Amino acid sequence: MDTSAVLDETCKKLKIALTAGSANWKELTESENVLPNVNLEANNALIFVPTAEKPFYEIELKNFAGGRKLLSDEIEMLEQAALLAARKVDNLRVSNERHAQELQAQKFSKLTTEAQLTALRAQINPHFLFNALTTIGYLIQTTPEKAFSTLMKLTQLLRGNLRSTGEFTTLGEEIKLIENYLEIEETRFEERLKIKINVPQNLRKIRVPALILQPLVENAVKHGVSKSKLGGTVEISARLETEMDKVFLKLKVTDTGAGVDFANLEKSRLEGLGLNNIEQRLVSYYGKLSVLKIVSTAGIGTTAEIKIPFSETDLSIFELQPRKM
Numbered sequence: 001m002d003t004s005a006v007l008d009e010t011c012k013k014l015k016i017a018l019t020a021g022s023a024n025w026k027e028l029t030e031s032e033n034v035l036p037n038v039n040l041e042a043n044n045a046l047i048f049v050p051t052a053e054k055p056f057y058e059i060e061l062k063n064f065a066g067g068r069k070l071l072s073d074e075i076e077m078l079e080q081a082a083l084l085a086a087r088k089v090d091n092l093r094v095s096n097e098r099h100a101q102e103l104q105a106q107k108f109s110k111l112t113t114e115a116q117l118t119a120l121r122a123q124i125n126p127h128f129l130f131n132a133l134t135t136i137g138y139l140i141q142t143t144p145e146k147a148f149s150t151l152m153k154l155t156q157l158l159r160g161n162l163r164s165t166g167e168f169t170t171l172g173e174e175i176k177l178i179e180n181y182l183e184i185e186e187t188r189f190e191e192r193l194k195i196k197i198n199v200p201q202n203l204r205k206i207r208v209p210a211l212i213l214q215p216l217v218e219n220a221v222k223h224g225v226s227k228s229k230l231g232g233t234v235e236i237s238a239r240l241e242t243e244m245d246k247v248f249l250k251l252k253v254t255d256t257g258a259g260v261d262f263a264n265l266e267k268s269r270l271e272g273l274g275l276n277n278i279e280q281r282l283v284s285y286y287g288k289l290s291v292l293k294i295v296s297t298a299g300i301g302t303t304a305e306i307k308i309p310f311s312e313t314d315l316s317i318f319e320l321q322p323r324k325m
Contacts, residue, residue: 003089007049010085011059014047018074021063025049028056037079043067047078051086053093059085135188150187153180167281171238171251172204178217178236185221192231193221199238206249208308209281215274216253216304224257224302232256232301240310246289247310256301265296282306 007025015023028048039046043064049057059082064070070078132154139147157180175197182195217234225232235254240247275292282290289309296302 003092006085006088006092007057007059010081014059014061014078014081017077018061018070019065020061021065023059023061025057025059028054028058037082038075040070040075045070045075045078047082049082049086049089051093052090057085057089131188132184135184139187146187150184153183156180157184167210168207169210170204171199171206171208171249174208174210174213175199175204175236177211178214181214181217182221182234189221189225189231193225194231194233196233196235197237199236203238203240203249206310208249208251209285212278212281212306213251213253215278216306219274219304220253220255220257220302223260224255227258228256232258249308249310251306251308252303253305254301254303259298259300259302260296261298262296265294278306282308 011023011025014020037048037050039048044060044062047059047061049059051057132150136147136150136154139150157177179197182193186193186195213236217236220234225234233254233256235252237252237254239250241250242248275294279292282292286309289307291307292304293307294302294304
């Protein structure tokens, strides 16, 4: 309901209640708002609607049945009706203003998210890129065929990041980018890096936010495996589960590397572009239903899990029944 609807309904009810021939309203200029609540004239009444802020309004009732004059209790009723209409209009204005602010905030949040996603795409980890090129340079001298293969994987990774311009992609496309990244790192770390990817083919059709897993995988290699003398395993998994009758896609990145303590983990979440970006985009897309959970233990490893709400109506596409927690 808008302001016009409130005033139209008020006019309709007053016309019936007071047997008026007509009931209309109009918007008043600022200079006219000094009118009393009810101003009686020959066979008509002007009722001022005292809203908290301009524009103000006036209701005009004309041609009362039999040319009668309004009684004192009818005039009091008109005053109360005008106050009630004014409060409804005020409430609508506040509600509409709040709604406009929320839309503006959502628009700003979306623009911020898009800017962060653009920055994330542009941020090819210089340390990783330098190490990849160094590895390729070494392989050129020792194993030219492997050097060429690694160079192609690096090219595919860079092209994938540049080609992915939308806010969403499929889980399958996300995994392809990650596989290219990990294969390059596998060449560099050799036996110190082991990779496990447990993502069912039917789940790879699901739409997920772009670059939602890659920063977590990069952190697993950079802060986990690379800092452990014995290296470690990076495992990526996906599954559907139900919680409180709601279906969720759960994505998990686990490493058996060096791990970090709580203080360093919180600092990374606050200052790191990748983790901040993931958390802010999850809130923007899914609200409080989506969560990024990270657990790390120094000397043991780190697990990062993303929980994304999933519509039950889409389950038939994947022919997969989620198991109960």
